[in-house]
Amino acid sequence: MQNPAIGNVADTTASDFAELPATASHGPLRIEYRWVNAAAGNAPIAVFLHEGLGSVTMWRDWPQALCERLGMRGLVYSRPGYGLSTPRPHDVKWPADFMTAQARDILPALLDALCIDMRERRRMWVIGHSDGGSITLLYAALYPEELAGAVAIAPHVFVEDISVESIAQTRQLYETTDLRSKLGRYHADVDSAFYGWNDIWLNPAFRQWSIAGELTSIRKPLLAVQGHDDNYGTMAQIDTIAAHVPHAQLVKLDACGHSPHRDAPQPLNKAIAAFVLKDGVA
Template sequence: MRDPSFVVEDTAVAVDGRRLSVRRVTPSTVAPGAPTLVFLHEGLGSIGLWKDVPEALCRATGLPAVVYDRLGHGGSDPLRAWPRPVGYLEHEAEHVLPRVLDALGLDRIVLVGHSDGGSIALLYAALRPAGLLGAVTEAAHVFVEPVTLAGIRAARTAFLRGDLRAKLARWHGRNTEGVFWGWNATWLTAPFPGWCMTDRLPSIRCPLLVIQGEADEYGTIAQVEAIVVGVCGPVTPFMVPDCGHVPHHQARAPVLAAMADTVGRWTGTADARRAP
């Protein structure tokens, strides 16, 4: 049962003629002109896989939220082919995300991106859009590490021989094969280990909160260090102990508290904050 203090609306937008599922979460009381939290999911993620994290952060900040399924994920239209191009993250940041924001009429936002979504958030921030007040990233990758590829190979084994396919089907339905291979096959193509976006980091001026689990199976502290050294705006790193690739679920309390505190300072809602 959903929290009655929120209005939750499931809708959709069209980008390049393809349907993308969208969920809007609006607290019962929102200050006029308040910015919107925009959630960007991981490579195997969806609206549903965030579970109640958007509502929790809305409650903690008093801000509305938008979560959407990228093409091929969740309830959005399926991918037509895979692997994706090596530059698919850049395409999402520079082409798709701006169109989603325009379609929803959002001009003042805070991004919350996990894994692929964190990389997309950084790539979008590098464009210096006027309405971006800050970005929270979890497990963002800015270059490809050997541990990343090892984790992706292990995921392939789990999908082919274990229960990963069944787990993903709960959230992606008809998109299950496409969402997995559109991620896994792309990262394991011969050109992809050379992908790197560190040259974009100096263009980032907005404030960042950069979160990563110390036991992340897809990346090391080198990712966080590269972001901290590379960007030109204020940045707060947060390495989460005893935590893997999904800090908002695996270390929910400290991670949501850090997000709420930081976003509250960026948006001026800190004094009104409630516990996530």
Template sequence: MAALPLIDVPGGRVEYDDVPGDPALGPLLFLHEGLGSVGLWRGFHHRIAAATGRRAVAYSRLGHGYSDLTTDKRAPRFMHDEATIVVPALCAALELQRPVLVGHSDGASIALLTREVSAMVVMAPHVIVEEVGLRGIDTARRAYTEGGLRARMSRHHRDPDITFWNWNEVWLDDAFRDWDLRPELAAITCPVLAIQGTADPYGTVAHVEAIRDSARGPVELLVLDGGHAPHEEHPEVVERAITTFLAPLG
């Protein structure tokens, strides 16, 4: 894939892919998972742009993909910082006014913390720290140090070690165990589509149920058989659900 353009945000430059769409419709902003990047959406944002007619932007967070690297150790509030500092700056730079956020995993949690948006699609979001999720993250550590995960990540990230350890170490830090977004969900007043797999190694349906029970905007739940990437495991179902969800929105 050809090199993507870079844009300045607080902390460095991030790569982004900007898919054109109808300017009369609200744009989409895609927020990737903890080990993700623009490339690792595997064209999902292009398919949703085509299905909805909307402009779609996907970017790689600092330290991911071919965005600028960061050597700073992440703190438990790194998703809050992305939502309150980087995402607004990116939206201002790219003129994304009140976008629809489409987030996966850590990206879904960032979406839940972002304000001034028109709607959210959150897939496999994290709201609390569960033991099952920590076991999944520990399993990923073994896959990275002993298996083939590092080699696979090296095909998609400028520095797979920075990408992996920035994600893995903060989640397994004892200081992260009290991380809990539930008190902040009541600030969500826009429509939300929350999608969760029943066999997700990183979390249970408790996360999407917490969003349903606490957000003040309308929340639709879509619970599917499968694991952590419903948009890859059930692409047609998820794409249809997102398209239907967005249809009545401007």
């Protein structure tokens, strides 16, 4: 199938691009990013990490609204393979540790490219959703002193049957309905985005994936949020976080599915603001 043209991607005009040099783990990358709430001047930065099918534009206005409430600047970006960032070559499969590579290599390289120094990083909050929530946890574990705190929204800590079943259903919808064309509004190469995510999650070898043991390295404040009606994961995900990070705070939202920033933005924003501002950001 032919990929949608870049011109069809929703609202591309506000994006900027960072060039990341090649490393042992990846080739040269062009990363789409945007600053939000730039009027906050020298306020701390909130970095937003999107879900497995997300991008800069799929966040819509939620990062802006949250940053205004927190009095922070926001950095949103499309991970490699998503949005207008360098697409995943169609013959390349994400490895089982792809989220670790994103936390260990890509995010720090982007921060370097944007000249966000160590002083700024120590004031920085990392906020991630779904796969982005897992990457948030991994970054907080790998670089425990290079952030002020973290918020993981509907993160994956290990693989559950409900996750695999829902992801398999999403593949069927992608291949039989208009889901592909809808997602094409947010990705220059929609197949790169979809199959990169879908293939690894449906790979039988990925069933053994878990980052639970790595969470014990997290030192900074951590908020973990999950909806009771999430069809991609159960409360066992954030309960596992609490078991490995005793200082973590959990929020369990009623009438909320896998995307709290869309399903329950008001209680989510209230919970994040209460947690972040309590820790002296504002």
